Amino acid sequence: MEEIIHDQELESKEYFINMGPQHPSTHGVLRLVLSLDGEIIRKVEPHLGYIHRSIEKMCEHDSYQQIVHLTDRMDYLSCHINNEAVCLAVEQALEVEVPDRVKVIRTIIDELTRLSSHQLWWGVMGMDLGAITSFLYGFRDREMITDIFEETCGARLTMNYNIPGGLFFDIHPNFQKRTKDFITYFKKKLPEYDALLSDNVIFKQRMNGIGKLSKEDAISYGVTGPTGRASGFSCDVRKHHSYMAYDRVEFKEILDTEGDCFARYKCRIAEMWESMHIIEQLIDNIPEGDYKVPTKAVIKLPKGEWYQKVETARGEFGVYIISEGQRSPYRLKFRSPGFSNLSALDHMARGCKIADLVAIMSTLDLVIPDIDR
């Protein structure tokens, strides 16, 4: 009898570990409860709500111009694209056609935002895997884009450059030159990224075959953006439901079939090249014209429902507005890419090691305020 009890004590048991809300690689206040067997992950349970600001509820009391500002605070790395989603939905409801100039400028800044977001992701990704140097490389290049933003609209992170009906101000006279300078600079620097991480043996070993997500799973979890496209799920909103000036530029939708961490990594690197390609096509062809169409000071949408989706750096971002004809929406729902991408984490991480979980999380490129809203 004593022997049996003794044996039971020796049996290995699963144990729990709290990863977060304060943890270096959850990139914010995400709390993951891990069930571990030694180092092997049996279950990942994300707990949300540490940065919940009830943005959707606040929207029900704000005017449409104010709502635009709230979207900055969700996915702060794709703030311009978030702003644009709300603006597009409102413009769609008001049946306003924005001038060509606005369309092109919005598209260029969208792509710059995507670039800066991917640069930051690349830096942080390296840091998560223990190569701290990449973090500073990423920030070094991102700084140039934020400088362009600062000159254009005065803000570096939460830009608020979009308003329903156009832009806050016209672009700065330096904008085209600086953007072109940046593109020439970054074309030289992007191969450095490959030299430092992508071609590294350790890095490849850490990424290849880790966190596999099949196309079917990607679709059923609603995983979008580079994460979904790395699994072969063709989900680029820019291609399939083109908005702004995306229908007049030539660009490839980056697709991969592997669905592992390295595929997601390669997808984002390739997207950076595509973004630069898009900017190059547009930057010299900004048409003359107004930078906004005048809208009423108090925007009242007609009664009805509108949905507008855009492609942020993380995936499909949707805005669903139900209006009762008032100055604020009756109900407003955001479809954030981070939330759906996070939902696939448990599926991808089971059976992996703790170090793999960190790698998977960084290839998902989570922004926590986007998940919690």
Place this chain on the structure above:
Amino acid sequence: MNWLYDFSILTQSIHESLSRNFVPGTVVLIEMILAGVAFMILFALLGLVLVYAERKVSAFFQQRLGPMRVGKWGTAQTLADVIKLLMKEPLMNKNADKFLFNLAPYIIMISAFMAMAALPFAKGLQALDFDVGLLYISAVSSLGVIGILLAGWSSDNKYSLIGALRSGAQIISYELSVGLSLLTIVVLTGSLQLSVIVESQADGWWIFRGHIPAVIAFIIFLIASTAETNRGPFDLAEAESELTAGFHTEYSGMKFAFFFLAEFANMFIVSALGATVFLGGWMPFHIGGWEAFNNIMDYIPPIVWFFGKVSFMIFMMMWFRWTFPRLRIDQLLTLEWKYLLPVNLMNILVMAFLVLMGWHF
């Protein structure tokens, strides 16, 4: 300035002047205290210099300046950090094993101290010189893992425990590679005594004279010793992005600083060991037969040669750390048991064959 080239002149004169004034027993006691104080000063200096060097080297790799504000070019930054760490509140978990928790940092420090005592810094400047010097250093430097395991175990924190267990698996595995790669050179010298190993390189360093096996052994030593000191890309025990800070998550203030200091001291020890065994230690760069060239090289004092080589090794290790991503635990163990160890064993065989045939230079 003759003593700079041969420290035994200095030590002999100190010994003689002491012998004139004290009985032999007291002389030994005083000499032991002197040596101990000298090592403590060296330890503190190493901490100051290496922390500063690491910050500047990392800044250099990352295209920034590093510490610049405290003192000229931030030279006093480490001192300021020490003051900050001294004034920090020593915190401890409620359920931590208090005795072991406090003991752990000292065990790591003591093992580093003991290993350092046997290093030949320059001609005639070596506190302990036995016939099993190499074995002694590998033995005492592996004591440090006990400190890491105790720190992880007693912290009452799961992150610390995982870090400590990782570290245990890692250090015990890589100990083998470090030992075997050093043995490759021992086959050449035929002695474990460090002073003899250095003297045997008077006609050229072993890395140049030992053919390809010596180069392979040196590369293996570089990899394995980086792993043994828990530094990146093998810093799995700390792994700040996975385990917050690994085994020293719960430590604060001076006890944390001890872990930090021990890491740098260990880095110095393995670098010194590598420099001694592969790169000739304090022996200047000699080429057998070229007397004039050798005489010119002898003008540079041995201690400069020693610290120069050690700095080179340390710079290499810092370079690794600030370039490579971290390995995963299973990849780490695979690297050791499936690649390094078999290569190492074959390498020793080849080396033994070379020595038997007399094919080395």
